[in-house]
Amino acid sequence: MGVYKKLGWFFKQEKKAYITGISFLILVSILQLLPPRILGIVIDEIKQGSLTKIVLIKWLIILTVTALTQYLFRYIWRMNIWGTSAKLERILRKRLFDHFTEMDNSFFQKYRTGDLMAHATNDLNAIRNVAGGGILTFVDSIITGGITITAMMIVVDWRLTLIALIPLPLLGVASRVLGSKLHTRFRKAQAAFSHMNDKTQESISGMKVIKTFGQENEDVEDFKLKTAQVVSANRKVYKIDSLFDPVMTFIIGISYILTIIVGGHLVMTNAITIGDFVTFINYIAMLVWPMFAIGRLFNILERGSASYDRVEGLLQETSKIVENPDAIQTAIKGDIDYTVEKFCYPKSSAVVLQDIHFELKRGQTLGVVGKTGSGKTTMFKLLLREYDRYKGQIRYGNTDIRDYSLNALLQHIGYVPQDQFLFSTSIKENIRFADQELDQSAVEHAAKLTAVHEDIMEMEQGYDTLVGERGVSLSGGQKQRLSIARALIIKPELLILDDALSAVDAKTEEAILNALKHERSEQTTIIAAHRISSVLHADEIIVIEEGKIIERGTHLELLALNGWYKEMYDKQQLERTTEGGGD
Template sequence: MDVLRQLQGFYREKKSYLYLSIFCLATATALGLVYPNLLRYLIDDIIKLRRYDQVPMLVIGLFVVTILKACMQFLHGFFGGRLGNFLAYRLRNACYEKLQFLSFRYYDTAKTGDLMSRLTGDLEAIRNFIGFGFAQLLNVFLMVIFGSIVMFSLNWQLTLVTLISIPFLVYVALRFESRIHPAFQEMRLALSSLTTAVQENITGVRTIKSFAREAHEVDKFSLRNERYRTNQIFASSLWSRYFPVMELLASVCIVILLGFGGTLVIQGSMTLGELVAFFTLIWYIIGPMWGLGFHINNYTQSKASTERILEILNQPVDIKDEHTAKPMHEIKGHVMFDHVTFAYGNKLAAVVDINLNAPPGSVIGLLGGTGSGKSTIIQLLMRAYNVNEGRITLDGTDIRDIRIEDLRAQIASVFQETFLFSSTIKNNIAYGMEEVTMEEIIRAATLAKAHEFIMELPKGYDTIVGERGLGLSGGQKQRLAIARALLKNPKILILDDATSAVDMETEHEIQSGFQEVMRGRTTFIIAHRISSLRHADEILVLEEGRVIQRGKHEQLIQTAGPYQDIYQVQYADHISRQQEIDDPDQPEEWNREMPQPGSGEQVRYHE
């Protein structure tokens, strides 16, 4: 079987459980054959010959057989359950581990709901089939084989006539399997789409409600639910078409048995006890045939589920340590981009011919519009993707020759989209650190200007934040993310629009804390506010993946170009007010300091 063959690596250690489960079920099946023979013996040798003194012995024998069969059934369930649970445990761990190491490229297209469906519903289908379904399916054939042998031993002519419709029954069952397997594949895809819709809806419930799009979301869910319902109905229609045919073919066997077998009894060619035993044995064969569709159903579901699970496990990991990769625990933080070009898949290049030299302790600013390549540069530095051309070096070593774990251990990032875990604030700040003291956590929170609002919460640092940080404002979440990065004490600090969700006053306070933190660390700052970049040692202005301007703040605002344009747009109101100040007719209270090109002064008001 494909399912067993493809998954054998995950249950090889417990393969004996599979054999024991099959052996116990086969033994229980063989013991079940004792009942028809006891019936034959009861009718022909006891009732017919009036040897009633043997009835107690017959009852005792039947009781012993029943106990043995029950024990075998228990052991079958015990070993099968152990095997299924062990396999599910191994598969679940393997899938989760694989998801941890798959690159950003995979998650660019992966859907959360679909992955959740695979790790829950699909794994459960596999567990049930490997644990019980396979042995039950094999038992169908054992029952047919064992029953046929006993029937042939009683009367081979009646056996051949009675079982004449069995091949047709098997054909219909196999035909049913070939049709139901694609149906279940479609059903799994529809269920994944349905799960994805629910996950997105719950995650984005605030956005949905703020735009009053509840009705739209209901309609969208209804369409996916309709697709799932349609697939369910189609699968049910297959069952309704094939199962009556299988039941008809099974009933033909009973009719032939009673007609032809009764004639043989009347003619004296066989005994009444043999006919009764035959009638019991035919159900011993027909019963499994009726259940064959159910077992095939389980098999097809597990087969489709196995394909979806293996699709995850067989995903290539394109970002991994090379065999020549070496550890790097101590670094200075000298980063260089040497003619780096990169494109996402078959799209146009996201960054083109980027050259950058960031000595240890320097601050590099990245400025540009959406899609200009700012975040791509950072992701390439973290080796979320491999460059297409050129190379990136850290302390003179190509980052592809450094172990990924060591590379990322030296980098701390604060992303524009803050993610917090459903845990305490303390644990969220300490995430990424194996051992840390409470004093260090408080110091990092203080530098990030988060300590004050944390202490106002009901349980302070032990307050549990909601899923994805719900319950906190955007600025509060961002300050916790900053504290998390600062606590890591990295050699390379990445601030991806890290203060976009805070007000100007808080931004100024946080940046004042950054001055201390950034000392001795190579820092990359992505920002849309020039005030966040003005102290950078070098600022790169990007457009469509290319560097169109570079230099210090004082140089760039004196040079005609995009940086000066952005500066004038962001400070247009302040410049206008400065012009009003220059008018001697204005009141004295308008006097205030204003940033001037090249002044290097922070925006301050004295009203």
């Protein structure tokens, strides 16, 4: 019953609906007692020869009214109990989704997507069953069963009732033992389902790679293994689950045997009538569901408890990014003073950034170049407050960025990462993702700035073209340009392009950079790139190697140093010359 205590907040919140539902459920249970009793009375009247047509019609009318009333009452309790349980699922789903949006990178590194999906689907469904089917079976097993037993004692015979109930203690013992095992096995089954979900999501997302390397058969075999593990874990659950019904049937069978032996003797000795005996047998039949409900109740509660613990475990996770209670709500504006003396990723002692310092005036452009893995993206992660624990200080407008609210900071930074993500909707909706109220002209303006407007117009449905999951229908260059347009649509105070032009040709790159320079003359821009041509126009360029700045200056100043920058520039110039004259 611990899960009911855990969900106490919800039952308190929806107490009116549950009181109404349970009340009508009890009324239905009381009304169910009438048909067996009426049947017993009719049988006794037949035996005595006192049953008349008028009396029979009277009993039939009572039975009809009872049936119609039960129908109405059942509708009311179902609407209040089942309908309210759906609210719980909605509340928890929203709470879980909101929690996901508040979590930092560490959380999503710890939990895989498929696992989180399993929590948001299977687990929430199991919890909803506690507030719906769980309440129903609880009332049926305890209250309805209690009402039926009381009627058996009062209406028929208390001695026969006590004899028939002798096997019931066995029910409690069996339910406790089986329920405990079910809880453990169900947790393992849910975990196996999460792993299969992970595999499914990963395979679908990486299908192009799987096909490219010809690994379809191997991937199918891996999926079969995950599926087999789910089946195996669920079989262990069902082995325990399937024991409930036979145990209940066995216990009820014992009750029937005792009832027939003792009840038959009472009829023979005229202690009870045949009608009483028939009524009692029907009451025993009515006890079948409450007794089965006890087994089902333990099943629902154990599944719900295991799922609630899993969901609660997620909700207990806290983000390492914590807003200052007195955080500044005013949008960021001004110069950037970036000073990071040392940064290591959580649970790692490896220094990723060291002695990184630069100042960037508002309206200027900073270029960042370096080898893959040199630390360029990590620099941006700190600027975006994906990690707050580092030695140093990053100031925006003479204020530490950790003193701003996340909205004041992030809603005014346009970030285009190396791995662009597009939503499975139209091009227009992707571009205006940050502001769905923007009109067509604003969307087209952003697309023209990123030199993707002509590409879009060549498509059959233009800006209404669906891009497919993660933009699967578009080329790499088109996805990059759409991502930049999406970032520009909010007119960000700071625009960060993290190697976001790698898939476009030199001519298109030049057109985009010229448009950005003209459009963003009063806003700050940071461009990280492998191609030197992407940062030629920058007011300052820094070269990162192994998390440190090894060179800095303008394009001409860096060429004069005859260091890494000049070496890469000369190499890339040679490559462009070779490609241009290759025919």
